[in-house]
Amino acid sequence: MSHTTQPIRTTEPVNFSEALLGKMDRAIQQFPEGKQKSAILTLLHLAQAELGWISVPTMDKIAEILHIQAIEVYEVATFYTMFHLEPVGKYVFEVCRTGPCMLVGSDQLIEHIGQRLNIGVGETTEDGLFTLKTAECLGGCGYGPLLQCRHRFHEHLTPEKVDALIEQYRQGTIEPGAL
Amino acid sequence: MVKVTIDGIEVSVEPGTTILNAARQIGGDAVPPAMCYYSKLPGTGGKCRTCLVEVAAGSAADPRPLPKLVASCSTPVQDGMVVNNKTSERVHNNRGGVVEFLLANHPLDCPICDQAGECHLQDLGYEHGSAKTRYEEDRRTFDPIDIGNKIKLHMNRCILCYRCVFVANQLTDKRVHGVLHRGEHAEISTYIQEAVENDFSGNMIDVCPVGALTDRTFRFKSRVWFLKPMEAERSCTKCCGKAVVWMFGNEIYRVTARKDKYGEVEAIDQKTAWLCNDCRFEKKDASEWNILGPRVINRQSVIAQGKYATTIDKPVKRIG
Amino acid sequence: MNNRKLLLEHLEVPGIEGIDVYVKHGGYNTLEKALKKMSPEEVVEEVKKSGLRGRGGAGFPTGMKWSFLAKPEGIPRYLVCNADESEPGTFKDRFLMEKIPHLLVEAMVLSSYALGANTSYIYIRGEYMYLLEILEKAIQEAYAKGFLGKNIMGSGFDHDLVVTPGGGAYICGEETALLESLEGKRGNPRIKPPFPAVKGLWGCPTVVNNVETIAAVVSIVRDGGEAYAAIGIGKSTGTKLISACGNLVRPGVYEIELGMTVEEFIYGDDYCRGIANGKKLKACVPGGSSVPILPHYLVTKTAAGEDRLMTYESLADGGFKTGSMLGSGGFIVFDEDQCIVRNTWNFTRFYAHESCGQCSPCREGTGWMEKVLHRLETGKGQLHDIDLLADINKKIEGNTICPLGDAAAWPVAAAIHHFREEFEWHVTHPEEAQTRNYGLIQQPVVA
Numbered sequence: 001m002s003h004t005t006q007p008i009r010t011t012e013p014v015n016f017s018e019a020l021l022g023k024m025d026r027a028i029q030q031f032p033e034g035k036q037k038s039a040i041l042t043l044l045h046l047a048q049a050e051l052g053w054i055s056v057p058t059m060d061k062i063a064e065i066l067h068i069q070a071i072e073v074y075e076v077a078t079f080y081t082m083f084h085l086e087p088v089g090k091y092v093f094e095v096c097r098t099g100p101c102m103l104v105g106s107d108q109l110i111e112h113i114g115q116r117l118n119i120g121v122g123e124t125t126e127d128g129l130f131t132l133k134t135a136e137c138l139g140g141c142g143y144g145p146l147l148q149c150r151h152r153f154h155e156h157l158t159p160e161k162v163d164a165l166i167e168q169y170r171q172g173t174i175e176p177g178a179l
Numbered sequence: 180m181v182k183v184t185i186d187g188i189e190v191s192v193e194p195g196t197t198i199l200n201a202a203r204q205i206g207g208d209a210v211p212p213a214m215c216y217y218s219k220l221p222g223t224g225g226k227c228r229t230c231l232v233e234v235a236a237g238s239a240a241d242p243r244p245l246p247k248l249v250a251s252c253s254t255p256v257q258d259g260m261v262v263n264n265k266t267s268e269r270v271h272n273n274r275g276g277v278v279e280f281l282l283a284n285h286p287l288d289c290p291i292c293d294q295a296g297e298c299h300l301q302d303l304g305y306e307h308g309s310a311k312t313r314y315e316e317d318r319r320t321f322d323p324i325d326i327g328n329k330i331k332l333h334m335n336r337c338i339l340c341y342r343c344v345f346v347a348n349q350l351t352d353k354r355v356h357g358v359l360h361r362g363e364h365a366e367i368s369t370y371i372q373e374a375v376e377n378d379f380s381g382n383m384i385d386v387c388p389v390g391a392l393t394d395r396t397f398r399f400k401s402r403v404w405f406l407k408p409m410e411a412e413r414s415c416t417k418c419c420g421k422a423v424v425w426m427f428g429n430e431i432y433r434v435t436a437r438k439d440k441y442g443e444v445e446a447i448d449q450k451t452a453w454l455c456n457d458c459r460f461e462k463k464d465a466s467e468w469n470i471l472g473p474r475v476i477n478r479q480s481v482i483a484q485g486k487y488a489t490t491i492d493k494p495v496k497r498i499g
Numbered sequence: 500m501n502n503r504k505l506l507l508e509h510l511e512v513p514g515i516e517g518i519d520v521y522v523k524h525g526g527y528n529t530l531e532k533a534l535k536k537m538s539p540e541e542v543v544e545e546v547k548k549s550g551l552r553g554r555g556g557a558g559f560p561t562g563m564k565w566s567f568l569a570k571p572e573g574i575p576r577y578l579v580c581n582a583d584e585s586e587p588g589t590f591k592d593r594f595l596m597e598k599i600p601h602l603l604v605e606a607m608v609l610s611s612y613a614l615g616a617n618t619s620y621i622y623i624r625g626e627y628m629y630l631l632e633i634l635e636k637a638i639q640e641a642y643a644k645g646f647l648g649k650n651i652m653g654s655g656f657d658h659d660l661v662v663t664p665g666g667g668a669y670i671c672g673e674e675t676a677l678l679e680s681l682e683g684k685r686g687n688p689r690i691k692p693p694f695p696a697v698k699g700l701w702g703c704p705t706v707v708n709n710v711e712t713i714a715a716v717v718s719i720v721r722d723g724g725e726a727y728a729a730i731g732i733g734k735s736t737g738t739k740l741i742s743a744c745g746n747l748v749r750p751g752v753y754e755i756e757l758g759m760t761v762e763e764f765i766y767g768d769d770y771c772r773g774i775a776n777g778k779k780l781k782a783c784v785p786g787g788s789s790v791p792i793l794p795h796y797l798v799t800k801t802a803a804g805e806d807r808l809m810t811y812e813s814l815a816d817g818g819f820k821t822g823s824m825l826g827s828g829g830f831i832v833f834d835e836d837q838c839i840v841r842n843t844w845n846f847t848r849f850y851a852h853e854s855c856g857q858c859s860p861c862r863e864g865t866g867w868m869e870k871v872l873h874r875l876e877t878g879k880g881q882l883h884d885i886d887l888l889a890d891i892n893k894k895i896e897g898n899t900i901c902p903l904g905d906a907a908a909w910p911v912a913a914a915i916h917h918f919r920e921e922f923e924w925h926v927t928h929p930e931e932a933q934t935r936n937y938g939l940i941q942q943p944v945v946a
Contacts (some may be wrong), residue, residue: 007370030661032618035701037683041666045625056371066683071357074370078359079685079855082625092568098587099788099845100744100831135586136669136849137788138626141829142742142750151628178628203879225690226858228898247897253690280863294630313887316870340857358685358856361668363866 007056007085010120014057020050024065036066040076044083049150053084087125089131091169094148097134097178099124100141109145110134112179116166152177181258185209185232186266198251198262199230203441208265210441212274212303214281214388215340216252219443219451223345224252227338228277229303233270236261248273268450271307278307283314284363285389286335294390296403296481299366300338321366326356327374329395329460330384334366337391343383344368350453367391379415381459385436385444396460397425397433406432408474413467417455421447423474424465431463440477455483502769505718505738506711507754510598516633518640521601527646529721530609534654537720542613546716548654548724550736553674554583555709556787556827557902558811561716567696568614577705578616580607580713582630583679585669587788587849588829591740592710594752596623596630599782600637606713608646608658609720614706621662621710622671622681634662655802669853673901674707676855679886687857688901709827711740731757736812739828748772748835761785761807761814762799765832778834781939782917785814786826788846789906791913792839793823796942819913838936840925843914844872861904864895868911875922878929885922887916 010109016024027042043062048054059073077083084092095110110132114120117130124131140146143155147162152174154165168174180191185202186209192201199219202210208416211232216224224230234245239259248270251262282304289295302310318472321334339358347354354491356369369375375383384392406425415422423438424431436444444451462468476483504510514520521527533542568576580603584592598601603621611619623631638660641647649657663681665671671680675689678700699705715737719727728736735757742766744750749772755764765780766773774780784790784797799807802821807813814825833842851865858938871888876882888911896908915922921937 030663032701033797035682038663038681040683041599041625041664041680044666044907045628045664055925068683069354070368071354072684075357075359075685076666076683078370079361080668082667097845098849099784099842100588100829102842102845103745103831103833135626135667136852139584139590139593139624140592141588141744141831142752143590143745153629178632199946209732228858228860228900231898250690250900255692273894277859277898279894280859280867283867299659316865316867338859339862360856361685362851362856364863365862411754 012055012057014051014055014061016047016061017050020046021065028066037068037072040066040068041080044073044077045179048083049176052090053087057065087124089151090129092131092133094133094135094138096136096138096140096144096146096148098137098141100137101144101146103158104144106145109147109157109162113147113162113166116163130166148177149174150176151179154167181256181259181260183256183258183391185262186264190388192256192387195255198234198249198254198256198260199224201256202251202262204263211251211264212297212299212306213252213441214338215342217345217386217443218341218351218441219446220342220345220386223340223342225250227281227340229274229281231270231273231277233263233267234260235263250435275307275309278303278308279313280314281338282308284318284335286318286320286339286348288336291399292333292336292390293389293398293403294336297442298390299388319363324368324371324372327376327380327393329381329456330375331393331395331398332367333391333393334368335438337367338389339365339367340388342386342388344393346383346386346402347375347377347380350379350382353377353457378455378457379453381456382436382444382453384459385438388442394433394460396463400432401427408476408482410437410474411468412471413458413462413469415455415458418458419447419450419452419454420458421452422454422458422468424468424470426465429465431465431468434459434462437474500761501699502754502756503738504754505727505730506595506602506714506740507752513577515599516597516601516637518637518644518650521599524645525721526601527605527641527644529717530605530612530646531652533609533612533723534652534656537615539615542609542716542720545724546613546873548723549715549719549727550724550731550734551712551715551719551727552734552736552811553709554711554715554739554828556586556789558825561712563710564696564708565614565706567694568706569697570615571704575615575703576614577619577700577703578607578611578614578619578713579674579677579681579700579705579707580619580621580710581672581674581707582621582627582710583665583669583672583677584627584710584827585624585672585853586827586829587846588744588784588831589742589787589827590744591742591752591828593627593630593708594742595626595714595740597633600630600633601641602714602717602865603634603710604637604660605646606643606715606717607660608641608651610706610708610713610716611658611660614717616706618659618661620681620700620821621660623662623664624671625664627664628664631662631664638662668855669849670855670901670903673903676901677707678705685807685855687855688903688942690900703741732808732810733812735812735825739809739825741809741828743830743832745769745830745832746775746778746837747832755809757808757810760799761809764809764830765799771832774832774834776834777932778836779939780832781835781837782833782839784823784829784831784833784889786824787829788831788849789902789909790824791819791827791909792917793821793913794917794942797821797917819909820916823913835939836936838876838932839914839918839921840872840876840932843911844869845877846910847872847907850903854903854907858900860895861907862900863919864904865907867891868895868907872908872911876927878925878932880925880926882923884926885915885919 146155211230214227231248236242238257671686676686851869
């Protein structure tokens with residue numbers, strides 16, 4: 001298996017809404033003069049919440065806003081796991097797979113969700129609604145198995161609960177947990 | 180001045196000197212190998228762990244040994260410190276472990292690598308490696324990419340020393356490459372294929388300890404040991420113009436900076452003699468250089484092969 | 500055992516997450532006491548007297564850490580709260596911040612006063628984004644009441660508190676990686692020295708403490724360091740949040756007085772109530788995934804046959820041969836149906852995934868161990884792979900820039916040490932190993 005990082009080239013210009021730019025500005029203001037780079041993770045989170053994923057033009061724009069070189073944003077965005085560097089579904093199910101969750105059935109949960117949505121880990125449903133990902137320890141070890149979607153934890157999951165959850169997301173009745 | 184003893188040899192150094200640099204003042208076997216530290220690039224070091232040494236006594240004031248081996252390139256000496264490098268079995272074992280890690284995913288494609296013969300990983304493997312690998316897994320692979328029309332990046336060979344990133348930060352006005360992803364997926368890349376175009380970007384090739392960054396103008400032209408390294412200079416408005424030109428007959432195959440016995444670009448008149456891209460890539464005609472004479476090469480080096488036969492080639496300067 | 504609660508005292512009070520209820524229950528009184536009646540040095544002194552040790556995992560004495568802080572003239576100092584809780588098995592800080600956010604806010608101002616920091620940061624893992632919003636709300640309330648901002652309660656002390664998220668990286672729980680991340684960079688741990696106490700955030704002297712550590716300062720200053728030190732045993736003073744998970748009847752977060760027996764914690768009615776589904780205990784990782792695993796016969800008793808206690812010392816009794824560590828208090832329990840090989844592979848996959856990749860032993864070694872363990876787990880391993888693992892492990896341990904290398908190495912070493920026959924069974928019974936688990940191991944007969 002051979003690979004070289006080849007980001008998906010989108011030449012489509014990105015548009016940050018006024019509201020997003022306002023939030024970004026407030027995040028930058030939290031740090032001392034000249035230390036605006038500290039806001040980079042907040043900016044990436046905010047951009048992802050609005051745009052769904054982090055494209056190269058998005059990163060370039062963040063570099064511009066922070067007055068840093070584009071490579072500095074690429075380096076950071078690829079280091080942290082929460083940023084989707086490829087397009088994803090509207091709802092990304094990130095299922096914790098680490099030890100404590102595995103002890104209480106995360107392997108079976110991941111398999112169940114995959115079957116229910118008819119996708120594998122890392123894939124997106126054809127309707128573009130759901131992406132299934134696995135995550136390392138999400139910090140809910142006593143409440144597993146669990147998943148996170150749009151900053152909301154869904155804990156103590158069973159196959160029945162997950163089926164109901166998928167339905168609720170389809171109906172659009174679950175608000176993001178944050179941002 | 181503080182006194183430190185390395186492999187039984189005492190040396191007095193300025194306070195704040197690292198163990199590695201104190202060892203370099205002693206020279207010889209007392210000097211730990213360094214794959215990522217580069218004295219001319221502030222901030223480098225600490226990463227490859229090949230320079231690990233044993234501190235048998237922390238200082239005169241507190242002579243207890245340090246529990247862990249320490250990276251000699253980034254640990255300052257203390258007065259009365261006692262360090263074991265070559266004399267420590269523990270250092271030898273653990274350094275062997277580090278070399279095994281560095282080679283685990285390395286392609287071992289020396290026969291087709293332009294760096295062969297002047298590769299620090301080869302030297303390190305020769306000293307500390309084992310004849311047989313225990314790594315049975317698939318090696319991680321990357322496609323080679325061009326970064327600009329002069330530099331080739333073979334990420335497969337990279338040991339992630341970060342030196343080239345420091346070169347871009349410290350010698351050029353814009354950095355377009357860096358370290359992406361993390362863990363065993365970490366790689367040097369530009370992310371979006373962008374050319375590294377800068378007057379001093381070619382120095383990345385000289386600081387690379389392995390064959391990850393090579394000179395596209397020299398690619399597959401010759402094994403380095405078939406060439407004759409000659410000290411040369413030219414007047415250049417961008418850099419010092421002091422280089423080594425690697426010749427075959429009257430033809431210049433490649434141009435590199437002048438390097439010292441640790442493989443680092445030499446300081447000339449107390450300034451590191453970095454080369455500009457013009458001198459490195461564009462000046463391949465012998466008439467463009469004032470050729471001073473043959474460069475002295477360590478007799479143990481493969482590059483020295485066949486180069487000591489004549490007495491006519493009088494070395495310009497001895498570098499150890 | 501009478502179990503005092505210092506952190507979760509008001510857990511059950513409805514509305515305690517809001518500032519009015521928090522204040523009604525004595526909230527911010529301790530801050531007022533410190534600002535009006537104590538010098539910063541006196542606050543530090545109480546923390547020293549308390550014997551409080553870092554609750555993030557390393558257990559370093561907090562008062563001593565504070566006293567290392569350099570105080571050059573004209574250079575700001577910072578307090579940074581490590582809320583990057585990511586150690587598998589650990590979810591205590593999340594619980595505390597969600598339930599009683601003002602305790603952390605009060606503690607941040609109080610601790611900053613002691614350290615002379617006019618700005619402090621809470622770096623919270625990105626996956627806890629909802630908590631960031633809870634904390635931001637609490638911070639706004641505190642500003643509105645004058646517990647933050649200029650001239651707090653007329654004391655002349657100014658303080659600003661900022662909460663900022665990570666982006667998904669366990670390594671940022673290492674304090675220098677956290678500082679790098681807080682500066683907007685990749686979370687690569689720094690080469691030390693210099694230590695953060697001298698050169699931390701933006702090159703300024705900085706103290707980085709875990710959420711629970713900082714939160715404990717409120718009760719220490721309220722009741723006095725000696726009162727805090729009176730709780731617990733020996734050098735394990737005060738109370739500790741333990742997050743219990745795995746195959747337990749009642750997993751969750753418990754505040755315990757250090758010194759409780761492990762037996763009571765696992766089986767007691769007020770705590771975990773035993774192993775779920777009537778199963779037997781197989782093993783326990785008592786302090787987060789990084790600490791050595793203990794087989795069932797070493798969980799409630801030490802090798803010497805004494806009661807194992809929930810203290811730094813008792814859990815470590817026997818060293819790496821027969822002991823473990825209190826660590827972060829991430830208490831993971833395995834029942835008889837669990838596979839140690841699979842779990843060891845799982846944990847190693849975690850460390851390989853979370854390695855920053857900066858130094859070669861960790862970058863290459865964690866990935867290598869993961870591959871070998873995966874082979875063993877899937878029945879494709881050979882007996883010499885077990886020795887290979889043990890050897891890779893030794894070449895990582897102690898040779899890396901930061902403790903992640905050790906954290907990755909120890910669980911593998913301990914699992915092989917205690918459960919070697921289960922690893923061997925995976926090799927000798929590859930097909931059976933895919934259909935059932937090995938079960939309990941026998942206690943070795945000690946001559």
